[in-house]
Amino acid sequence: MGVGYRETNSRGVKNITLTEGPFHITVCHVAADGGNREVLRELWACAKEELTPEDLKDKFLLAKSGELTAFHCHGVQANTEVLHDMWVPAKEILTKEELKYLLLLDEDSMGRTAWHNAVDQGHIEELQTLWEWAKEDLTTNELNRNLFLGKDYKEMTAWHLAARLSYISELLNLWEWAKQELTT
Numbered sequence: 001m002g003v004g005y006r007e008t009n010s011r012g013v014k015n016i017t018l019t020e021g022p023f024h025i026t027v028c029h030v031a032a033d034g035g036n037r038e039v040l041r042e043l044w045a046c047a048k049e050e051l052t053p054e055d056l057k058d059k060f061l062l063a064k065s066g067e068l069t070a071f072h073c074h075g076v077q078a079n080t081e082v083l084h085d086m087w088v089p090a091k092e093i094l095t096k097e098e099l100k101y102l103l104l105l106d107e108d109s110m111g112r113t114a115w116h117n118a119v120d121q122g123h124i125e126e127l128q129t130l131w132e133w134a135k136e137d138l139t140t141n142e143l144n145r146n147l148f149l150g151k152d153y154k155e156m157t158a159w160h161l162a163a164r165l166s167y168i169s170e171l172l173n174l175w176e177w178a179k180q181e182l183t184t
Contacts, residue, residue, distance in 0.1 A: 032070040067109040
């Protein structure tokens with residue numbers, strides 16, 4: 001992000017920030033998928049400076065490409081720091097309900113949440129981070145129904161995915177978290 005970018009007139013910056021590439025992919029998707037924290041932070045600063053709160057939310061943060069928001073793209077990269085860099089700005093502009101339903105529980109075209117994807121990819125640190133956020137924002141019933149028992153398009157829960165892929169650490173964590181949350 002050079003100085004020229006920041007010096008572009010407001011309309012130009014808005015157009016650059018919201019321009020979609022193939023399959024409705026935005027620059028936010030590209031930066032998140034690439035796991036580049038510096039680019040994500042700079043994009044967020046530029047977008048926050050130039051976009052209306054509505055555009056910032058709907059056309060930048062929650063824009064979908066192939067049923068994925070940028071929040072869900074970085075899950076492929078297994079970068080907990082990038083996950084955090086997406087969550088913090090989201091908390092600035094989204095309500096608690098929007099965080100819950102548009103990020104934590106939002107499903108991709110395969111019926112998978114970020115939780116499913118973290119288990120499926122064997123990303124234990126990302127799973128731990130999502131767990132901490134979910135405990136803050138979801139009720140016990142929502143944790144049970146949507147995380148522990150939530151099924152994807154193949155009717156598989158996160159528990160099924162971890163077992164199928166022989167992810168012992170993920171299985172043990174899911175088990176401990178379920179015991180902890182569902183027996184208190």
